[in-house]
Amino acid sequence: MNPISSEKSSTFYSYRWLALAVILLPTLLISLNTYMIQIALPSIQNDLHISFSHAQLLFSGYSVGLATALIIGGKLGDIYGRKKILWIGVLFFTLTAFLGGILSSPLLLVGIRFVQGLAAALIQPQVLSTIQEIFPPREKNLAFGLYGAVIGVAFTFGLILGGLLVQWNIFNGGWRTVFFFNVPIGMLVLLLLPFIPESTDKKSNHIDWMGSILLMVIIFLLIYPLSEVQQQGWQTWIFSCLLLSFVVLILFIYLERFKQKLQQSPLVDLSLFKHRPFVFGICSVLAIYLSMFAFFFILSYFLQYGLKYDTGETSLVFLPIGIGFFVTSIISSKIINKYGFIVLKMGALCMSMCTFLLVFFLWMEQYNLLRTDAIILLFVYGLGLGLATTPLANAILGNIPKIHMGVAAGLFTTFMYLANSLAVAGISILFSYYLGTSLESASLLNYIHAFTISLIVIGLFSMIAYMILSLYHKMILRIKIKQQ
Numbered sequence: 001m002n003p004i005s006s007e008k009s010s011t012f013y014s015y016r017w018l019a020l021a022v023i024l025l026p027t028l029l030i031s032l033n034t035y036m037i038q039i040a041l042p043s044i045q046n047d048l049h050i051s052f053s054h055a056q057l058l059f060s061g062y063s064v065g066l067a068t069a070l071i072i073g074g075k076l077g078d079i080y081g082r083k084k085i086l087w088i089g090v091l092f093f094t095l096t097a098f099l100g101g102i103l104s105s106p107l108l109l110v111g112i113r114f115v116q117g118l119a120a121a122l123i124q125p126q127v128l129s130t131i132q133e134i135f136p137p138r139e140k141n142l143a144f145g146l147y148g149a150v151i152g153v154a155f156t157f158g159l160i161l162g163g164l165l166v167q168w169n170i171f172n173g174g175w176r177t178v179f180f181f182n183v184p185i186g187m188l189v190l191l192l193l194p195f196i197p198e199s200t201d202k203k204s205n206h207i208d209w210m211g212s213i214l215l216m217v218i219i220f221l222l223i224y225p226l227s228e229v230q231q232q233g234w235q236t237w238i239f240s241c242l243l244l245s246f247v248v249l250i251l252f253i254y255l256e257r258f259k260q261k262l263q264q265s266p267l268v269d270l271s272l273f274k275h276r277p278f279v280f281g282i283c284s285v286l287a288i289y290l291s292m293f294a295f296f297f298i299l300s301y302f303l304q305y306g307l308k309y310d311t312g313e314t315s316l317v318f319l320p321i322g323i324g325f326f327v328t329s330i331i332s333s334k335i336i337n338k339y340g341f342i343v344l345k346m347g348a349l350c351m352s353m354c355t356f357l358l359v360f361f362l363w364m365e366q367y368n369l370l371r372t373d374a375i376i377l378l379f380v381y382g383l384g385l386g387l388a389t390t391p392l393a394n395a396i397l398g399n400i401p402k403i404h405m406g407v408a409a410g411l412f413t414t415f416m417y418l419a420n421s422l423a424v425a426g427i428s429i430l431f432s433y434y435l436g437t438s439l440e441s442a443s444l445l446n447y448i449h450a451f452t453i454s455l456i457v458i459g460l461f462s463m464i465a466y467m468i469l470s471l472y473h474k475m476i477l478r479i480k481i482k483q484q
Helices: 016-048 052-080 082-102 106-134 137-168 176-180 182-195 209-227 236-261 270-274 276-306 311-339 342-363 372-389 392-397 402-435 444-483
Strands: none
Touching (some): 016 106, 016 176, 016 311, 052 106, 052 402, 082 176, 137 176, 137 311, 270 402, 276 342, 276 372, 276 392, 276 444, 311 342, 311 372, 342 444
16 A cells, blocks of 8 residues: 655545454553553562562563653654554564563563553554544544544453453463463454555655664663662662753753754753643643553552452452443543533542542441442542543643654653653652551551552642643633734
């Protein structure tokens, strides 16, 4: 099939809906992977006899790989062809899934998860760019709506499927079936990719490799030492790494400004951060996703270690959250068209209130989270989560000048996955500190105490997200009034 240039917009791919069905499969693949591993993580920790900090690295290593390579992944697709880079990404994702299922070395498994994150970073930008390329304006809303629905399905069923696969113990594989599950899907995608057209962007001809390496170093120096705090304490080398990450950040900013002056296509156009609404929008992304990922991570451990739930029961606890999220992810566009930006604010507020109500349940010694009232509460949390997150990208990116749209979209997703890594590292430190002992020797009261404190902090982050979104809303309204 002939490559489609981004400059050519008068004609569109004839079999675009078939192509959409194909490219939504890798979206389902990487989204399912994120949530299935989250439920299986305590089982992996038990089986491999690894520490809480190493289990945390196993989970966040994937997000670090994704966050560091998303922007460069988009650039590679623009220059060398999106279908070609998508094929490479799916191939490596499938290979790493297979290797993850057969490895028993914790260190190698963390490395494989990082490489899998890099592979996912090659996939995601190509999917979004291809949808943007092959659909006419009148069909893009439906196409992107289906993209969001697939993520909603992955969220809903990934949390459940991860637990069930471990519990079913197919071929005596245990948690390894979570990795192997990705292999046939990946192979199917590789067979179907010829049905999508190739496309490039003639304007993209330079890759900022040095900027990409510096960004990777910054995130590594930030996440790795934080993951070691609960095991080694606040030692000198940890503070040194955190300080060094700040130094490398300054070097990164200097390099990007220098490249911008020379018009050499920097990795990040820093002039975008002069756009105040975007800065507030990115802060809201960090706050919401810090709250969400921290809640999911620590809830899974509390259920399986504290309440001794098996993976099947853990999946049932997550089920109402997933259903609530799926419902609002489907109808959020209609709701926001009717009621406006207030929907996002109410979603964040709902997340916060539900988290604090869960704290109240624990104070009342109601620990069974499979009760009817707890299920309703978690369902409402899922509704709020869907309202706060599903329309967030469109709400923030819709107010960005077109010249900055590509970089802004890349930064949005990068900060989302960075929040994932920071949330896991931060909440693990807090949870371990208030637990006061190891996961294996802690009593139920220890777990309830640590989980309660963690929930309070998580609820505060959701409240901060609500406040930031309120300020962002006022800022956008002022700008619109001035433009009239």
